[in-house]
Amino acid sequence: MIAVDFDKGNGIVPCVVQDAETGQVLMLAYMNEESLQKTMKTGLATYWSRSRQQLWTKGETSGHYQHVRQILIDCDADTLLLKVEQDGAACHTGKYSCFYRTIEGEEIL
Numbered sequence: 231m232i233a234v235d236f237d238k239g240n241g242i243v244p245c246v247v248q249d250a251e252t253g254q255v256l257m258l259a260y261m262n263e264e265s266l267q268k269t270m271k272t273g274l275a276t277y278w279s280r281s282r283q284q285l286w287t288k289g290e291t292s293g294h295y296q297h298v299r300q301i302l303i304d305c306d307a308d309t310l311l312l313k314v315e316q317d318g319a320a321c322h323t324g325k326y327s328c329f330y331r332t333i334e335g336e337e338i339l
Contacts, residue, residue, distance in 0.1 A: 235308045236263055242278050243308050247320065250299040250313035256320035257328040259288075261310060266301075273298050275312055294318035 236243055242260045249256055259277040261269070265285050268276040275296035276287045289295030296314040303310055321328040330339040 232303050232307055234263070234266065234303060234310070235306065238306075238308045242280070243310055245277065245310040245312060247275065247296065247312045247314055250315055254327055255329055256296075256314070256316060256326070266310070269298055269312075270301070275314055288320075289317060292318070292322075294320065296320070 234243060239260075242262045245259050245261045247256045247259060248254065259275075260280060261276075262278040265276045265278045268285065268287075272287075274287050274289070275298055276285055278284075279286050287295075295317045296312070297317070298312055298314055300313040301310060302313070316326070319326055321330070323330075325339065327339060331337045
């Protein structure tokens, strides 16, 4: 297994989350070593909350779980890509993806 370089990001790495079937980017989160291990063990996406300084499993409160189908790592081993099967909305606003508007503010999804 390739070692993730958590040192570059002070113990965390960015994690892009993508719909495994459509390829649509759903969100960006962060993972530390513990959240990655929990994700790999349970098959449910678990992240590190920078604001709360704790682990959180996507869907714990909303029921909108992310079932991990594949975990990819970039060439520098400091960014992860999770391909998931998303239950319901990925975004806390209720949108399927966090990326639903242009920089000008126009909603596209």
